[in-house]
Amino acid sequence: MTTTNHQFRLAARPVGMPKREDWSYTEEPVREPGEGELLVKVLYLSLDPAMRGWMNEGKSYIPPVGIGEVMRAGAVGRVIASKHPGFAVGDHVSGSFGVQEYALSNGKGVTKVDTSFAALPVYLGTLGMPGMTAYFGLLDIGKPQPGNTVVVSGAAGAVGTVVGQIAKLKGCRVVGIAGGADKCRYIVDELGFDAAIDYKSEDVKKALRTHCPNGIDVYFDNVGGDILDAALTQLAMRARIIICGAISQYNNTTPVKGPSNYLALLVNRASMTGMVVFDYAARYGEAAREMAGWMAAGKLKSREDIVEGLQTFPDTLLKLFKGENTGKLVLKVANE
Amino acid sequence: MTTTNHQFRLAARPVGMPKREDWSYTEEPVREPGEGELLVKVLYLSLDPAMRGWMNEGKSYIPPVGIGEVMRAGAVGRVIASKHPGFAVGDHVSGSFGVQEYALSNGKGVTKVDTSFAALPVYLGTLGMPGMTAYFGLLDIGKPQPGNTVVVSGAAGAVGTVVGQIAKLKGCRVVGIAGGADKCRYIVDELGFDAAIDYKSEDVKKALRTHCPNGIDVYFDNVGGDILDAALTQLAMRARIIICGAISQYNNTTPVKGPSNYLALLVNRASMTGMVVFDYAARYGEAAREMAGWMAAGKLKSREDIVEGLQTFPDTLLKLFKGENTGKLVLKVANE
Incomplete structure (x- = not known):
């Protein structure tokens, strides 16, 4: 047969x-x-x-x-x-x-x-590539400290949901940027983010000023485009930006929109670092064990x-x- | 009186x-x-x-x-x-x-x-702000290793001339980007850069491929704009970009041109970090002493x-x- x-x-x-x-x-x-x-x-x-x-x-x-x-x-x-x-x-x-x-x-x-x-x-x-991406991108590159403000775009997606929850576990204030009221409700009510910004109905730049009064210490970017540019306007000193993806740009038929506000890196002595999860393959086990532990304890939802x-x-x-x-x-x- | x-x-x-x-x-x-x-x-x-x-x-x-x-x-x-x-x-x-x-x-x-x-x-x-900027930007952020390829834009300017010379002192291959044949001759013949690219008469992207066959490990950017974008196309893995300035954009009446190729940071796991020299004020003395030593030894020209x-x-x-x-x-x- x-x-x-x-x-x-x-x-x-x-x-x-x-x-x-x-x-x-x-x-x-x-x-x-x-x-x-x-x-x-x-x-x-x-x-x-x-x-x-x-x-x-x-x-x-x-x-x-x-x-x-x-x-x-x-x-x-x-x-x-x-x-x-x-x-x-x-x-x-x-x-x-x-x-x-x-x-x-x-x-x-x-x-x-x-x-x-x-x-x-x-x-x-959560226990696959997106979870690994969130874990290593946030912790290895973002280096969030307790009390830091962490912002993540694509916040209701596979990577963003994990980034935000890990940041909360590390004692950070977490603001998610997502599209639509349902996603925003989900990340705040179900996942415990401190605030959500609906990029479809809000002025993201203004909302970031409201929700990140002391500036953004860590910005985990999944989307690029205008939202990356908005985040750049609200950086704290020595902010770390993780460039994980740029979903807003992937289907462009025109050139990628580079971040016009990149000179905010200079003003704030900030950095923007690209990451590819495969580099961390040797450490996937370590991350999976820790995340499985958080899941078992009900601290990380998938x-x-x-x-x-x-x-x-x-x-x-x-x-x-x-x-x-x-x-x-x-x-x-x-x-x- | x-x-x-x-x-x-x-x-x-x-x-x-x-x-x-x-x-x-x-x-x-x-x-x-x-x-x-x-x-x-x-x-x-x-x-x-x-x-x-x-x-x-x-x-x-x-x-x-x-x-x-x-x-x-x-x-x-x-x-x-x-x-x-x-x-x-x-x-x-x-x-x-x-x-x-x-x-x-x-x-x-x-x-x-x-x-x-x-x-x-x-x-x-060389013993003032531009020299300090070159010294700390290159060494602290760029972290050049012997054998690395270091590229600097605005290479014939106050900062660029010092960046390139210090990179040579650190055992790097140094490529300068400058405008015009005289400046290019100056940085190669007088300052000992390995190569110069004349952005006014050459295709910078192509020239970087020629002069940096193993990619750019450290890019010290003074100019922004198209030259930054060209450098992004030729990064080595884990390249470090120092954002020191963006002279090409300072007199714009339109928005700053963001680097369209910034996703090269992701592909190459590279970073882009802004610097302001004032942060290093406490260490100016240390830098001035070392640079004065190099000048006295004829290794650093001003x-x-x-x-x-x-x-x-x-x-x-x-x-x-x-x-x-x-x-x-x-x-x-x-x-x-």
Whole structure:
């Protein structure tokens, strides 16, 4: 009996927002694992803003996805066949399995996950890349001190929700910037942020003056554009800005909007530092243990926004860029 | 006998390039120093790109010069009367004496300088604020390691010439960006830079690829604008950018051009940090001693571009923004 694998492959490099025609939906038979390989049934796919960058040509922190290749994506699934000594049938695993139903792997970059501790999708969010990004970006680069004011944009997203909660755990005042009243309510009422700014209905610059009277000590930026520029107007002395992403700019058809107010770095002796989570791979275990501890103690909440159906992938991905997700956007591909 | 003091006062906040009408030229009698005061005859004035910023309204690292106030300027001069225990008639001193012929001071921020070691104008350049800026910006923020590639813009200016020479002393490969063949020749042939890029006749991005094949480890930015953006395209991993100034943007009548390529910080895990030299005041002595040692050993050359006559101040200042000076621009106000 042959199993069929369905896949989304990159058909064209998008101009602006990715369109349905930028993808091809393909099928092919699933091959049995060879020696040293394992076969994973993909259950949940991670949809991340960074995916938009991987679709572009050119030098970045990771090679672009080639035209005709299965789209790169983090995922969790179950091992259904294995000739790899490290993995057995039935193991739940996390890895870069791609936008498809089945993935063959040599085990590199694949880690087992414990579904008795947390549901599978959590391993794509708070205990996955977004959680690691938040943890290392905030703590290693932001170096928040008790009493500091920490501002995070994309605050209701997979990274932002974790950044804000960790900052609270570290004794900071936390202000989140998010789009819409629901997200703002969520981060304040459910996650315990001190304040939220709704960039869709508020003047962000003015609101930052109100909510950060002593200036921003740490700004964790996921969005770029006008919001980064607004944050630059309210820096405290020696502020640290973490450049984690710039979702407002990823679908631009015009050049990226550079931060006009960057000379605020000079005025405030502040710094702006880029981060890529992969650099911290050797320390993921340490972070996961600490965050799992916070979760077990009820101090760190995880939320996933789960959409069903591999076929919805092209549209579901766009939810990220339209700001339609709260928490980690996950695509459910199959049941166990 | 009453001495008359001539002064340039800020008459209006300039829009774009400062015009003659933005200044008023005033005269008033010189008052005798009171108890605890000294009277300085100003001999040389320091003309600095930062002065343009001080003419603007709004929050910065230092309050703006008020309308009607004598324009702020660093200067060196000779004490001609003193009721201050720390200063005697005949002492040569450096301080923020302003664009005028005579300055009364309470001694705060005034330091004696040794004309037996270096000529007075050198204390406005290599042994003054520009030298301090270069020293602390490069060493404290840039943290150059032997073998690193260091790029500096405004390379033939007061700060840039010192940055490049110190970087060479620290075992770095040094590439300077300057305007015009003469300046480029000067920094390579006279100061020992490894290469120069003439931004007026070369494609800076392309030239940086040629001269920095392993990427830029430290970029010391004095100019902002397109040159900052070009440097961002050629960063090495974990590059450090020092934001010291942005002379290309100071006379803009449109918003500052933010660096469109700032996401290169993310790709390269790089940082961009602002600096203001005043923060290092407590360590000026340390830097001055080390730099004086280098000068005495012939390892650090100082060059001043001296224009005569207080009355020329409005035009002479513009030389900075037109890129007409090589080395430290100094206005000679009077003979001893």
